[in-house]
Amino acid sequence: MENILQQLSLCIERGKVNKVSNYPADMKDLPGAIELTRQALDQGISAKDVLNSGFLPGMKIVGEKFKNGKIFLPEVLISAKAMSSAMELLKPYFHSGEISYKGKVIMGTVSGDLHDIGKNIVKMVLEGGGWQVIDLGTNVSAEKFINSINSESVKVVGLSALLTTTMQNMKEIVHRIKTETNDVIVIVGGAPLTKEFADSINADAYFSDPQGMLDFLNQKIIL
Numbered sequence: 001m002e003n004i005l006q007q008l009s010l011c012i013e014r015g016k017v018n019k020v021s022n023y024p025a026d027m028k029d030l031p032g033a034i035e036l037t038r039q040a041l042d043q044g045i046s047a048k049d050v051l052n053s054g055f056l057p058g059m060k061i062v063g064e065k066f067k068n069g070k071i072f073l074p075e076v077l078i079s080a081k082a083m084s085s086a087m088e089l090l091k092p093y094f095h096s097g098e099i100s101y102k103g104k105v106i107m108g109t110v111s112g113d114l115h116d117i118g119k120n121i122v123k124m125v126l127e128g129g130g131w132q133v134i135d136l137g138t139n140v141s142a143e144k145f146i147n148s149i150n151s152e153s154v155k156v157v158g159l160s161a162l163l164t165t166t167m168q169n170m171k172e173i174v175h176r177i178k179t180e181t182n183d184v185i186v187i188v189g190g191a192p193l194t195k196e197f198a199d200s201i202n203a204d205a206y207f208s209d210p211q212g213m214l215d216f217l218n219q220k221i222i223l
């Protein structure tokens, strides 16, 4: 069992989607994340073990390598593709309740801002870490965040901004979330932000990379 889950983890880390994919070249013709997930489930390995000992360790390595500058954006995207393709096979187990997410997080790019590449990467890394992400997309207003927090009963929100102008909208959105909802943790990120700015708008935390947010959620938050 350990062997197949280690192979699965490696496929996710290296971005090997399935047997027919030629990437990465040194894994050509080997089974990929999809085949190994199917094989593990067919062998009677529980979906929970496949998730916890196959998917999560692979994406954890990816998140850490990206944080430390050892890999770059394209590699993260390829790993995320391997993970999300194989994750399709686990979906029925989430629906049946056999496996559950660690918790739910709302993500969105703030009003006026259409940049979503960074936000989408954060989303993929969080999903790869076992969190369910409700993605509100781009140009998201305070109302939309607040409505979603209430209707989905979510306690963590991640806001992204890429423009120095829309950073200012973030201030208003954080303020409204803090005053119009109860005990919601607001995490902010995006290239122009700093920890000082995050503190000045009363955000609960700032991270420059997805792994920082994932580590924070895993360590600090029990939902």
Ligand code: B12
Residues within 6 Å of the ligand: 073, 112, 113, 114, 115, 116, 117, 118, 119, 121, 122, 158, 159, 160, 161, 162, 163, 164, 165, 187, 188, 189, 190, 191, 192, 206, 207, 208, 209, 210, 213
């Ligand atoms: C791609 C891009 C676009 C694309 C966006 C496509 C898309 N779907 O996202 C398009 C062409 C639409 C675009 C439009 C504009 N852009 Co633009 N764009 C960029 C560009 C080249 C890359 C941004 C990017 O995706 N980076 C890669 C991602 C992975 O990085 P990231 O977003 O920072 O995310 C990482 C971290 O910050 C963090 N993170 C991000 N969000 C969050 C959230 C949380 C909670 C956490 C924890 C972490 C986190 O994790 C991510 C992964 O590590 C940058 C320049 C540059 N090289 O950065 C300009 C840039 C951001 N754009 C700029 C500008 C000015 C514009 C426009 C105003 C141009 C115009 N005159 O029309 C418009 C604005 C449109 C709008 N209303 O939003 C300026 C901003 C300048 C400023 N000071 O504000 C930049 C810096 C270019 C420049 N040098 O002038 N842009």
